Amino acid sequence: MTLGNRGGRTTRVNQVAVASRVSDALMDLILSVPKSNEALSAAPEVRSVALMQKASSTTAKISGAAALIPGPMGLLTILPDMYAIWRVQAQLVADIASVYGRSQTLGKEQMVWCLFKHSFLHVATDFVMQVGERYLVRRTSLQMMQKLIGVVGVKITQRFLGKAVARYLPFLGAAAVARYAYVDTRKVGMNAIALFSREIVVENDEPGVG
Numbered sequence: 001m002t003l004g005n006r007g008g009r010t011t012r013v014n015q016v017a018v019a020s021r022v023s024d025a026l027m028d029l030i031l032s033v034p035k036s037n038e039a040l041s042a043a044p045e046v047r048s049v050a051l052m053q054k055a056s057s058t059t060a061k062i063s064g065a066a067a068l069i070p071g072p073m074g075l076l077t078i079l080p081d082m083y084a085i086w087r088v089q090a091q092l093v094a095d096i097a098s099v100y101g102r103s104q105t106l107g108k109e110q111m112v113w114c115l116f117k118h119s120f121l122h123v124a125t126d127f128v129m130q131v132g133e134r135y136l137v138r139r140t141s142l143q144m145m146q147k148l149i150g151v152v153g154v155k156i157t158q159r160f161l162g163k164a165v166a167r168y169l170p171f172l173g174a175a176a177v178a179r180y181a182y183v184d185t186r187k188v189g190m191n192a193i194a195l196f197s198r199e200i201v202v203e204n205d206e207p208g209v210g
Contacts, residue, residue, distance in 0.1 A: 015157055018079070023153030025083045027146060030108045030115075034091050036098035044099040045193060051099070052189030055092040059085045059185045064178030082156070085181055089115055089188045096189065100196035107202075108145060109137050114195060116152060118187040123148050128195065135195055137202040 041047040062084050093114040097106040113128035126148055129136045140148075 019150075019154045019157040021079060022082070022157050023146075023150045025079065026086070026149050026153060029083070029086050029090055030111050030145070030149065033106055033108065033111055034087075034094045036091070036094040036103060038095045038098040040101040041099040044096075044101075045197065047099045048096045048189065048193050051092060051095050052186055052193075055088050055189065056182045056185040059088050060178040060182035062088070063181035064174045085185070086115065089185055092185065092189055093192045096192040097196050102196045102200065105137075105200050105202060107137070109140055110195060110200075112145075112149070114191040115188055117191045119184075120152055120155060123152055130198075131201075134199045134201050137200060139203045 038047070038051070063081055090111060093111055094103070094106060097103050097110075109127035113124045117124040117128075126144075127138060127140060129138070
């Protein structure tokens with residue numbers, strides 16, 4: 001085996017290891033749907049937009065600050081950075097569900113859809129599908145959830161390792177990743193508003209109140 005082949009194999013092994021860690025972190029997050037202290041709102045969309053703005057600013061600060069760490073040490077911040085952002089985004093989804101009075105219908109399937117519908121639509125629609133003015137939530141076994149989240153983990157790892165050069169460009173890179181986190185969180189919020197503002201039908205359950 002040549003040195004180049006060894007390097008290529010090592011890189012692939014590292015990517016697999018990172019993807020596995022990403023998938024494990026996602027599963028841990030999704031299976032622990034956060035509680036919300038938000039009350040049912042008389043103007044849920046207005047309150048949801050305010051929550052979305054606050055969460056977007058928070059994730060931008062988290063990601064931007066992590067990207068200020070230069071070089072190889074900065075690369076070590078990628079997974080903790082992503083996990084911290086996902087926690088904020090998951091809380092945003094829970095809060096928006098609460099202001100719409102939908103906390104009781106929020107499960108792991110809706111959480112996956114809200115977090116990843118805008119970036120992994122082909123995976124998200126395995127959990128939630130829009131049918132006319134309704135959203136149909138498909139109950140998913142733990143085994144199937146792990147399989148689909150594994151796919152997401154691989155894609156996320158490829159995407160972020162491809163953008164890892166930002167960790168070598170302090171300040172310029174920090175601005176770029178902060179902007180990405182901000183926009184991504186807004187999209188999560190918009191997904192949640194779209195879902196919880198409509199009628200939700202969970203498989204084998206009665207329709208939710210629209």
